[in-house]
Amino acid sequence: MASLPISNPHSDSQPPISTPAFRAFISRLSGTIRHGFSQRRPWLELLDRSSFARPDSLSEAASRIRKNFSYFRINYISLLALSLALSLISHPFSLLVLFSLLAAWLFLYSFRPSDQPVVVAGRTFSDREVLGILVVSTIVVVFLTSVGSVLISALLVGLSVVCAHGAFRMPEDLFLDEQEPLGSGFLSFLGGAASSAAAAAAASPAMSTRV
Numbered sequence: 001m002a003s004l005p006i007s008n009p010h011s012d013s014q015p016p017i018s019t020p021a022f023r024a025f026i027s028r029l030s031g032t033i034r035h036g037f038s039q040r041r042p043w044l045e046l047l048d049r050s051s052f053a054r055p056d057s058l059s060e061a062a063s064r065i066r067k068n069f070s071y072f073r074i075n076y077i078s079l080l081a082l083s084l085a086l087s088l089i090s091h092p093f094s095l096l097v098l099f100s101l102l103a104a105w106l107f108l109y110s111f112r113p114s115d116q117p118v119v120v121a122g123r124t125f126s127d128r129e130v131l132g133i134l135v136v137s138t139i140v141v142v143f144l145t146s147v148g149s150v151l152i153s154a155l156l157v158g159l160s161v162v163c164a165h166g167a168f169r170m171p172e173d174l175f176l177d178e179q180e181p182l183g184s185g186f187l188s189f190l191g192g193a194a195s196s197a198a199a200a201a202a203a204s205p206a207m208s209t210r211v
Helices: 020-038 058-089 092-110 127-144 146-168 185-203
Strands: 118-120 123-125
Touching (some): 058 092
């Protein structure tokens, strides 16, 4: 008796996490973070007590903040990230909600192959429906729950520390002409990672343009 061939419907499909676009995004992101950390200034230089003095006016304080941000921008961004991390760690529910929301965006929309539709309870959702659900979920999470207040509070605390340091730290001893363009380091990873992911997605036949 001849055996019937059995095909595996999942044999030719890749899970979202293995798509070239996702791998390109992670590779670009990790490389940009490593490069950003390599450009940070020594923390002892940031905390040099002999370089602190009260500004004489608001215009001088604003000028100091601008110059210090140009020089210490990686350190300042690290402080903002630390403020966010500590705030989210102290609020595990908000951390879990944000992580789940990010995972949903990545694996249900951004890096999901177009030949793998989202099926829930036997109903197939189109890309437009998935996008609408994700947008509404993001608005609800950020603006109608405690997650938004946690993020805003953490950012305000981090910005207060950065602005206070920038206003009182005298920048006369800083070599500002050696700085890289403002679009380098951490500030470029979003655009660079997105462009790399888009290029990988265009080269992959399993990915198509979302509507």
